[in-house]
Amino acid sequence: MVTTSTPRLAKLLTTISPVPGILASLLLFCSAQVLARADIEASWQRSDISKLKRLYLASELRPPDSPGNRVADNPAAATLGRAIFFDKRFSANQALSCASCHQPDRGFTDGRALSHGVSATMRNAPTVISAANYKWFYWDGRRDSLWSQALIPFEAANEMNSSRVSLLHIVSSDTNYRRQYEKLFGPLPAQDLLSRLPEKAGPYGDLPTRTGWYRISAPLRHQINIFYANIGKSVAAFERTLRFSPTRIDRYAAQLIALAQSNTTNPIIIRSQLLSHAEIAGLKLYLDDSKTHCRNCHNGQLFSNSEFYDINSAKLIGKFADYGRELGMRAAIDDEFNCTSRYSDMPDDEKNRRCRVNSLSREPQPLAVGAFKTPTFETW
Structure with missing residues (x-):
């Protein structure tokens, strides 16, 4: 509370x-x-x-149900997610955690006009209090669930600049994390398999990070993605308790x-x-x-x-142009962890009917250019 x-x-x-x-x-x-x-x-x-x-x-x-996250309201998952939320080891420089931009004493924001992770970002960090009650996540709505949103900062170059393989190494080598994770989700990959993985690898980041990722076999990449999705689901379980x-x-x-x-x-x-x-x-x-x-x-x-509007707050020219919802819709469609993906816990026969991302289009949407999500006026 x-x-x-x-x-x-x-x-x-x-x-x-x-x-x-x-x-x-x-x-x-x-x-x-x-x-x-x-x-x-x-x-x-x-x-x-x-x-x-x-x-x-x-x-x-109270937040609505999260059918894509089977541990959304599991107290053990929330406990694991809370520990991850405040753990600085999950950033590349070991100096940042989720709580660096979502500070409890600032209502789970950082009070900045533009947030700063490993380097400067283009937007500010919204509160995560009652974030589970939104339909879309990020100011441009680029994610369709709280758990898939929770994954982006770990690998974003200007936020925590880590990788999903780096997270796997941390969780698997930490006795408490490993015990909590395996009790919730089952066994992690075998240690001899993990020892052959690079320290940092993922589909985003610099060239060595991406090269290392695609040198991993497809079946093992899938196992790592399952692990990574479960990390997001655990963080979301914690964030759902903030209301x-x-x-x-x-x-x-x-x-x-x-x-x-x-x-x-x-x-x-x-x-x-x-x-x-x-x-x-x-x-x-x-x-x-x-x-x-x-x-x-x-x-x-x-x-x-929870809708998106252009109120002339976007920067649409220059090196760091920000097109808001126009690109956010396409990002949500392409997200490997969206509601329709194999990493979502929603039953496959319900995805066509229940996944909001199915309503989005790749066609140009002029009214979405420079549009951003309506912020809450609620107070914490």
Whole structure:
């Protein structure tokens, strides 16, 4: 369970409202940091209370099922995944872990405009709290499951710059890791076989890394990929335990909803210490579709519709052009670990019907150029 009132997108809000008064109220609503010292009376229309019902959390935000990951809710897998998440040995320089960019004391982000792994990256690290509730992963949606997303940073040259074979060596040589892994997934490749593998090999990275990978026999590469997929599934099992919990705004909404259910008046009058005058004003602005339109994109309990939009934030020229969802869709289709792959635990006879990646197209999508996933306004 993860809960705090630190705002996730205060800086973003400064770009979406030209009106200082509206901006200040929205900022206070989203951060909800100022505790009122006495009861504050407010009047609410039932129509706004109905909108709140679709937004508030009555309890922690539980993730949906993950049919491609059979250990998604296995406590032992979460324990293994947590250890891997914080272990710096899984990076090439032994100085970085998943937690370097997803820091618990920063709401599992790093607070940077652009994250920095082994070298600088092109994007910032979103929170992994309740990440399992998204449909697509990464800002461009290049992965269709939390477990397949968890694999990318290990081999990304500017993140951890390691390889799947390097991870296999670490897990197989560490007594605790090996015991935990084999209890969950069965035996690792035999030690005499592992001893003949290069220290670093995988389909991505520099030429020696890739050359070493394709010199490994196809059957053994498949075994290594099974291992690698299981690492991602274990990390995802841990990340699924990180969940948004009710904040003061949720408790305020619960009070309002209870009042609306217990009497027939309109408007509803509430007296509460949970929100300040400014926070109440911000919440009302947020719900007022005629003034702010916030809910067009930031809706539901995650305060995001999980869709992709071009709001002119992409860099589409130069050496480091970022085309967002346009290339993200193709990457999801080509991913060797996507929902339709042989490494997914979803039954084969269900993949055509249930895998979202089947809805994607390789055809050019002009509206997807420069489009990125709607971030959450939820707070940790």
